[in-house]
Amino acid sequence: MSKKALLIGFKDCEQSKQAYDFLNVCGFDATPIYTDPKRGARLPIEVKDWSGDYLFHLKSYCILKQRLLDRVSIASVNFHPCPPKYPGAGGVNWTLYNGDTESGVTVHYMDDKVDNGKIIKVYRLPVYKNDNIRSVMSRIQSKQMEAFYDIVGNISIYGNDYLINEANNTKDEWGHHVGRMREIDQLEIIDKNISEEELEKIIRATHIGKFGPKLKLHGHTFQYRK
Numbered sequence: 508m509s510k511k512a513l514l515i516g517f518k519d520c521e522q523s524k525q526a527y528d529f530l531n532v533c534g535f536d537a538t539p540i541y542t543d544p545k546r547g548a549r550l551p552i553e554v555k556d557w558s559g560d561y562l563f564h565l566k567s568y569c570i571l572k573q574r575l576l577d578r579v580s581i582a583s584v585n586f587h588p589c590p591p592k593y594p595g596a597g598g599v600n601w602t603l604y605n606g607d608t609e610s611g612v613t614v615h616y617m618d619d620k621v622d623n624g625k626i627i628k629v630y631r632l633p634v635y636k637n638d639n640i641r642s643v644m645s646r647i648q649s650k651q652m653e654a655f656y657d658i659v660g661n662i663s664i665y666g667n668d669y670l671i672n673e674a675n676n677t678k679d680e681w682g683h684h685v686g687r688m689r690e691i692d693q694l695e696i697i698d699k700n701i702s703e704e705e706l707e708k709i710i711r712a713t714h715i716g717k718f719g720p721k722l723k724l725h726g727h728t729f730q731y732r733k
Contacts, residue, residue, distance in 0.1 A: 511559025
């Protein structure tokens with residue numbers, strides 16, 4: 508009998524659709540739930556009627572409630588787009604701001620706290636001197652899919668024993684500070700007397716699209732543009 512799996516991903520996201528297709532290839536009875544790719548997004552109401560064996564949280568800004576996790580009989584697995592050093596939000600930003608040379612994807616069991624469950628496996632990738640948010644995120648998204656294919660494929664072959672064995676073998680532990688996006692919002696606000704070195708760090712860590720350093724002066728806000 509096929510194992511029932513719930514996939515949570517982004518709307519209009521090719522990787523989320525590929526993940527759903529892969530679940531079906533691996534023989535899962537899969538249900539996809541696609542969420543808005545923005546802060547404050549909520550799970551669609553139809554998720555309240557789902558129960559099954561596995562939950563795979565690939566991409567969303569939703570905090571999953573314990574009542575949903577309780578309806579998963581075997582394992583709820585998250586693919587966190589950062590290494591364990593940075594639980595919560597903003598990990599890519601802090602990776603660049605702090606000049607880290609490594610990032611990655613942390614696969615872990617889910618509980619009712621953000622990025623807190625037992626780590627199953629970490630998929631690492633290098634960060635280079637000239638990287639920015641866009642270039643690092645592009646590689647992280649590719650690594651997320653690599654991790655998803657690896658984890659789901661091995662579950663389809665070996666069952667839950669694969670997750671248990673991987674989790675028992677890892678020595679990785681979560682960092683102590685759970686990041687919040689409001690901290691990145693605050694990082695963007697610069698002082699008019701900021702040093703050139705600090706400004707370059709903040710540009711590297713925050714500038715993508717409409718986001719980046721902001722200067723508030725005499726009731727006006729000035730937005731950085733490259």
